[in-house]
Amino acid sequence: SLSALEPAGAQQVRSVWSTIPAERRRAAMRHMVELSEETFEVDFGTMYRLGLTDPSPDVRAAALDGLWEDDDLTLIPQMIHLLQTDESEHVRAAAAGALGFFMYAGEIEEVPAERVAPAVTALKTAFSRADEAVDVRRRALESLGFLNFEEVGDLIRQGYTHTDPRMRQSAVFAMGRSADDRWGDIVMAELDADDPAMRFQAARAAGELEWAPAVRRLIELIDDDDEEIPYMAVWALGQIGGDRARAALTAVLDSDAEHLYEEAEDALAELEFKGDNLDFMMFDLDEAEEDEWVLDADEPDVDEDDDDA
Numbered sequence: 001s002l003s004a005l006e007p008a009g010a011q012q013v014r015s016v017w018s019t020i021p022a023e024r025r026r027a028a029m030r031h032m033v034e035l036s037e038e039t040f041e042v043d044f045g046t047m048y049r050l051g052l053t054d055p056s057p058d059v060r061a062a063a064l065d066g067l068w069e070d071d072d073l074t075l076i077p078q079m080i081h082l083l084q085t086d087e088s089e090h091v092r093a094a095a096a097g098a099l100g101f102f103m104y105a106g107e108i109e110e111v112p113a114e115r116v117a118p119a120v121t122a123l124k125t126a127f128s129r130a131d132e133a134v135d136v137r138r139r140a141l142e143s144l145g146f147l148n149f150e151e152v153g154d155l156i157r158q159g160y161t162h163t164d165p166r167m168r169q170s171a172v173f174a175m176g177r178s179a180d181d182r183w184g185d186i187v188m189a190e191l192d193a194d195d196p197a198m199r200f201q202a203a204r205a206a207g208e209l210e211w212a213p214a215v216r217r218l219i220e221l222i223d224d225d226d227e228e229i230p231y232m233a234v235w236a237l238g239q240i241g242g243d244r245a246r247a248a249l250t251a252v253l254d255s256d257a258e259h260l261y262e263e264a265e266d267a268l269a270e271l272e273f274k275g276d277n278l279d280f281m282m283f284d285l286d287e288a289e290e291d292e293w294v295l296d297a298d299e300p301d302v303d304e305d306d307d308d309a
Helices: 007-017 023-038 045-051 059-068 077-086 089-098 100-107 113-128 134-146 150-160 165-178 181-190 195-211 212-222 227-241 243-253 258-298 302-309
Strands: none
Touching: 007 045, 007 258, 023 045, 023 059, 023 077, 045 059, 059 089, 059 165, 077 113, 089 113, 089 165, 100 113, 100 134, 113 134, 113 150, 113 212, 134 150, 134 165, 150 181, 165 181, 181 195, 181 243, 181 258, 181 302, 195 212, 195 227, 212 227, 227 243, 227 258, 243 258
16 A cells, blocks of 8 residues: 555555656556545655656646645745746646645744744745746745735736736635635625626635624525536535524525535535534623632722721
């Protein structure tokens, strides 16, 4: 098995990997990435690292996709190097996207800011280069979207006014990742976009922002003619929550839209989970307030005149 390779096994694979035809290496790497997305019971980290230096750009790009959520900080300089120097636009874009995990980890303070800083600089540079491919620039913007910097807000605005619709879609994606309510009105407007790709990104952003005003429109998008948008609308309703969203998701389960059942069940579970957490937080808050009241009640009255005496 190529999962969770021990050092000896990894060395053995390295010794024969380059002798395997490129097409088979590409298929194997992509298959490993797909398996990793389906189950947490596999660990192809060693294989992904091997893939970063593969002669095939498709293998390198797939390896970068597989390394999403790998928190090994030694990957940061490798990804930066690929972003800055790889001859393949596809690989540079994948590297820009893969660095997004470390942007998120840095934003929630799971990774020291100084370790993430070089990647932030590299992503800003990639986005700002007019001669860089649009796909690379837009992936860089999507990764930067996690950061709560005003400068990043300016970059998102630049992306949103770009002439290429793909860049505008990525800007809306970044708006969602920012978790910043200031983008809510733009996201709402784009839920009515003519372009299905933009409606899809707007639905995702509405969910990530947990933008309650979008619930009515998201319910309508469950019946969108596009193949993917109904799934994203259902997911977003689970993120936003509320009675109206719950009723809509329950209605999906009572409908003939069997293809949406699993997504609706997951969304309802997410909605209930968030509701339970909110109840728990409110319970903790009530207890804290009660404890504070008891402590205040137990405090003896202090006579200011006695203090002065």
